[in-house]
Amino acid sequence: MHKHQLDELDLKILDGLAHDARTSNRKIAAELGIAEGTVRARIKRMEAEGLVSITAMTNIARLRNPILAYIWVEAERSAQCEDLAQRLAAVPEIGFVGKMLGRFDLLAITLVQNHAELAAFLHRRISGLPGVLRTECSLGVNFVKHDYRMSRIVKVEAENAVE
The missing domain is CATH 3.30.70.920 (Lrp/AsnC effector binding domain/regulation of amino acid metabolism (RAM) domain)
Incomplete structure (x- = not known):
């Protein structure tokens, strides 16, 4: 299976999910001015290619x-x-x-x-x-900042570096 490089639209979709992975495709599509089917298809492709994994994280x-x-x-x-x-x-x-x-x-x-x-x-x-x-x-011993999106940033950078 050919892996695509993440483009600007993929990154915007991921940014919408990074704040709350439960955000609906419809809401992301409306914010980006694109069709809901486009969001759904891109998320499905990124998951299938192993570029993203949507998961719950413990605080x-x-x-x-x-x-x-x-x-x-x-x-x-x-x-x-x-x-x-x-x-x-x-x-x-x-x-x-x-x-x-x-x-x-x-x-x-x-x-x-x-x-x-x-x-x-x-x-x-x-x-x-x-x-x-x-x-x-x-x-x-004292967590000043723990941004859960950091793992997404690292993963995206690593995947883009492989391409």
Whole structure:
């Protein structure tokens, strides 16, 4: 299946959905001055091509005592980074994995309830993975801003870069 590059209209449709994914196709169409069928068809195409995924997101600020744990991972050898990134991505409790430039090779992000849970998670799920040389953690304790649309921005930029 041929993947299309996201055009200006696709991005406007995504922007309408980013504020509230429950926004009707009719409302988006009216705001953009296009037919509802055009909105529906474009969303369907973007989903089919894996360019977008419409999903519900938990508001982490509403969770009871959430601690956002940033787990910085240094690989034993740079050649292991891709395999290690895939292994981290397969861990259900991890919500983000990224390859990094700088002191650490990878960043994994998860939510924990307390320090003991984080320590157990690191020892049980991360430290024993093949290729992990060392880890370091940073904890997010006060969420000043968490824009859920950021994942859309990152995904769109990544998809456009592949084309």
